[in-house]
Amino acid sequence: MxxxxxxxxxxxxxxxxxxxxxxxxxxxxxxxxxxxxxxxxxxxxxxxxxxxxxxxxxxxxxxxxxxxxxxxxxxxxxxxxxxxxxxxxxxxxxxxxxSEDVIFGDEVIISAIRASDESPTTYTILDQAQIEKNNTGKDLPYIFNSTPSVVVSSDAGAGVGYTGMRIRGTDLTGINVTLNGVPVNDGESHSVYFVDLLDLASSISDVQIQRGVGTSTNGAASFGASININTGENSISPFAELSSAAGSFNTFKNTIMFGSGLLADKWNFSGRLSSVTSDGYIDRASSDLKSAYLSGSYVGTNNIFKAVILLGDEKTYQAWYGIPKDSLRTNRKFNPAGEMYDADGNFLGYYDNQTDNYTQNYYQLHYAHKFSDKISVTTSGFLTTGKGYYESYKNGEDYSDYGIKDTMIGNHNVNMTNLISQKWLDNKFYGINLTMNYTAENLTLNFGGGWNQYDGDHYGKIIWAQVIPLDWLNHNWYFNTGKKTDINIFAKANYNISDRLSLYGDLQYRTIDYKIDGTHDDLRNLTQNHEYSFFNPKAGIFYKLGENQNLYLSAGIANREPSRSIYRDADETQVISSERLLDVEFGYKLRNKTVNVEGNLFYMDYKNQFVNTGKINNVGAAIMTNVPKSYRAGIELIAGLNITKRLSWNMNATYSNNKINDFVAYVDDWTNGGQVVENIGSTDISFSPDIVAASNISFEPIDKLKVSLVTKYVGKQYIDNTSNNDRSLDPYLTNNINLYYSIETNFIKQIDFLVQFNNIFNEKYETNAWVYRYYLEGSDYNINGYFPQSEFNFMIGINLKF
Incomplete structure (x- = not known):
């Protein structure tokens, strides 16, 4: 039994x-x-x-x-x-x-402005997986930080709020940023404010970062680099995703994402809601950021329709003043913004609402049609709206600075007061882009063009004052408008002479009409009109040495018009010119399963380049000046090695010389009036370190767990153009440890855990600064502001994918 x-x-x-x-x-x-x-x-x-x-x-x-x-x-x-x-x-x-499909996906919308695999262009691509593993709430520049020649900075010191970046020493005013082929750079300032694009990283499919002049794109001219962002890759399967992260300085990030998957084999919808809050490393440098993303597309046999809406809202406490150099050792977190004093000069505290408030929304409509396997056309219409203000408490302001007449109160003549002001910007940026693509066996042609219009209103209000005529409250004390029309056309060709050799040509013609009308906040008349026409040619050669090796050589010219702030901040006698850049690139690439090696030589020759004077204006933006001749020349090295199946090492390093051929500095003389002239001669360009290097050592001790040591080195940077060590940023070396672990379950498709330990050795360093020099009784003095970055900090995140 x-x-x-x-x-x-x-x-x-x-x-x-x-x-x-x-x-x-x-x-x-x-x-x-x-x-x-x-x-x-x-x-x-x-x-x-x-x-x-x-x-x-x-x-x-x-x-x-x-x-x-x-x-x-x-x-x-x-x-x-x-x-x-x-x-x-x-x-x-x-x-x-x-196999490639000319029209299958969203890639066709941006293909005309991107460098292809066989373009003689220097570029780096970050894909969705790479971005996702580093996305814990910091702004986009910090996700790009490990790419070649990149230096990032944060006003609040923790990567949330107002951030900036430079590529080969060129800041965001010279980096052309596009979103699905649509220009992002502000029409007047030329800059990009990633604080208004909160958590865009969660919606990115991939990013191509071109260094140097690069390929022709829509919008402002690339004057050192291009960042081409593609969002919302269609997912075949429906999905939902919840992610949260928390860390130092009370930083919290929460994101909800969803996608319909492919409906009826043609329709696809996806969306995202995000929120990030942080106290910041610097005192009171708080951020309260929100964004939403919605995308809908139709993909037919020969047609693609795609609509994208991106909404952003930010409120940040002002942290753009920096701190005096002598406070770096004693009080690195000091923030002078919002200081309040009484009539006797006694400190009263800080104004709670010394904040920057701005809402920016992006609306895009794309259409692509395939006429045949060889010919396709894409068109994009867009509207970007922005409105907001920054609010400031002002101590002891003169009535005359606001156009207010003296007021008699009893027997007293009142001509100054403490007040609270708001400076507003209300703008619209809209336009249309059109491209035609032709692809044959040995020839690829792209023809394109765009019309962009920028309309902006700048004005200021006094919302409170201790003593002021009532009719001046909420009255505009200044008002000016900016209107800019930008038209560009381009043609590009890539011709394969043989299986190994191809030639590339790129021609762009661009016209700008820019009008400013009205008065500035200091009551100066800003009315002026400027017109420019630019021709920007590029050419190159690409040669395959073998299955996994290639060489390329390219040369390109780019021209760029001055920004609004350059016109606004210029002295009355200053002659302002447009900039011109000749960029030559020579590169080598080797890639196989074990090793990836790239080397690139570059020479960037400038005529009338705008460089920092070292000063900043009243919103923390750099004041610029033309220099007749200058250059950037260097070498970029990239290497990747799969040492074992579980151990890999990726690194990049840039060594460069960045020089102004003959610089003359003008320093204010407070004793005699006028300015002292200093003939500096050959000198280093400000904020252009000789060495920038990054390293990433990744180890996978068990399946699905990756541990990475990420190292970044940035050499010494001068904060003006005098090559004076007393006016410089010290070199710095930071080390981060990143952990990424992924598991799959029956109920939740995938759970990702992310941990970032940043600056693990507590490096004290600064990434940005400004200086104002003056002479008093024959001695050289300066007023300065430095932007310290946080010491050890961490972020911990979790992503739930359904």
């Missing part, structure tokens, strides 16, 4: 043990054309909860699959999807090779 019972138990257990057996699928997704990996490709097991994206090398893994038949589908923007029926009864390796 006992033997019968045991036999019965075995008969039951054997089939169940077979059913419970679990297997793993490994694979790699590559480009059929050149066998390059496709990172960020979507791999889906149909009719199941299993989906993933490929890593940097195009690899993917599925575990816990039981015996049975499955349908695997792989998709990637710009490529035809592939599906494979498979039967699993053991561990398997299944690879996919995707």
């Amino acid at each position: 006992r033997k019968i019972y045991l036999l019965f138990v075995l008969l039951i257990l054997i089939p169940w043990s077979t059913i419970a057996q679990q297997y793993t699928i490994n694979g790699r997704v590559t480009n059929q054309k050149n066998n390059d990996p496709l990172p960020g490709a979507h791999v889906v097991v149909k009719n199941s909860n299993y989906s993933t994206v490929t890593d940097e090398e195009g690899n993917f893994t599925f575990g816990e699959l039981t015996t049975g038949s499955y349908l695997l589908t792989v998709s990637y923007v710009g490529f035809k999807p592939i599906s494979k029926d498979i039967y699993i009864n053991k561990n398997k390796t299944i690879n996919f090779s995707l």
Whole structure:
């Protein structure tokens, strides 16, 4: 009887043990054309909860699959999807090779302005997977920080709020930023304010960062680099995602994302809501940021319609004044913004609402049509609206500075007061872009153009004062408008002479009409009109040395008009000229499964380049001046090595010389009036370090757990153009440890844990500064402000994917 019972138990257990057996699928997704990996490709097991994206090398893994038949589908923007029926009864390796599709995905919308694989252009691409592993709430510049030649800065010292970046020493006013092919740079200031694009990283499919002049794009001219951002890659499967992060300085990030998946094989919708709050490292440098993203698209056989809405709202406490150099050792977090004093000069405290408040919304409508396998057309219409103000408490302000006449109160003549002001900006930026793409076996042609219009109102109000005529409250004490029309056309060609050799040509013509009308906040008449016409040619050659090696050589010219602030801050006698850049690039690339090596020589020759004087205006923006001749020349090295299956090392380093050929400094003389002239001669360009380097050592001790040591070194930077060590930023070295762990469950498709320990060795450093020099009784003095960055800090995050 006992033997019968045991036999019965075995008969039951054997089939169940077979059913419970679990297997793993490994694979790699590559480009059929050149066998390059496709990172960020979507791999889906149909009719199941299993989906993933490929890593940097195009690899993917599925575990816990039981015996049975499955349908695997792989998709990637710009490529035809592939599906494979498979039967699993053991561990398997299944690879996919995707062929390019001229019109399949959203990539066609931006293809005309991007550098292709065989363009003689210096660029770096960050895919969705790379961005996701570093997205814990800091602004985009910090996600770009490990790419070549990049230096980032934060006013609040913690990467949230107002941030900036430079590439090869060029700041955001000279970096052309596009979002789905639409220009982002402000029409007047030329800058980009990532604080208004909160958590855009969560909606990015990929980013291409071009260094140097780069390819022709829509909007303002690239004058050192381009950042081309693509959002909202369509997901075949529906999804939902919740993410939260928390860390130092009471920093909290919360994001909700969703996607419909492909509906009726044609429609796709996705959205996001995000919120970030932080107290900042600097005293009172708080941020309260919100954003929303919504995208809807229709993909037909020959047509794509795509609508994008991006809404952003920010409230940040002002932190753009910096702190005096002598406070760096004693009180690094000091923030002078909002200081209040009584009539006797006694300190009363800080004004609570010394804040910057701004709402910026982006609306985009894209359409692409494929006439044939060779010809397609894309068009984009856009509207960007912005409105907001910054509010300031002012001590002892003269009536005359606001156009107010003296007031008699009893027997007393009152001509000054403490007050609270608001300075407003209300603008609209709108336009249309059109491109035509022709692709043949050996020839690719892109023709495009755009019309952009900027309309902005600048005005200021007094909302409170201790003593003031009532009719001046909420009355505009100044008002001026800026209207700018920008028209550009371009043509690009890439011709393959042979399987190894191709030639590239790029011609752009651009016209600008810019009008300023009205009075500035100091009551000066700003009325002026400027017209420019620019021709920007580029050419290059690309040569394949072998299957995995290539060389390229390119030369390009770019011209750029002055920004509003340059006209506004200029002295009456100052002659302002447009800038011109000749950029020459020579590069080498080697890539295989084990090693990735890139080297690039660059020479950037400037005529009338705008450089920092070292001064800032009343909103913390640098005051600029032309210099007749200057240059940037250097070498960029990039290396990646897969040491073992679980250990890899990626690094990049830039060594450069950044010089003004002959600089003359003009320093105010407080004793005699006028200015003291200093002939400096050859000198270093401000904020242009000779050495910038980054390193990332990644180790995967167990499956799905990645530990990375991220190192960044930035050499000495001068804060004006006199090459004086007393007016410089010390070199700094920071080290971060990043941990990323991912698990899959039956209910929640994927759970990602992110931990960032930043500046683990407590480096005290500054990334930005300003200085104002003057002579008094023959001695040289200066007033300065430095922007210290946080010491050790951390962020911990979790992403839940359904």
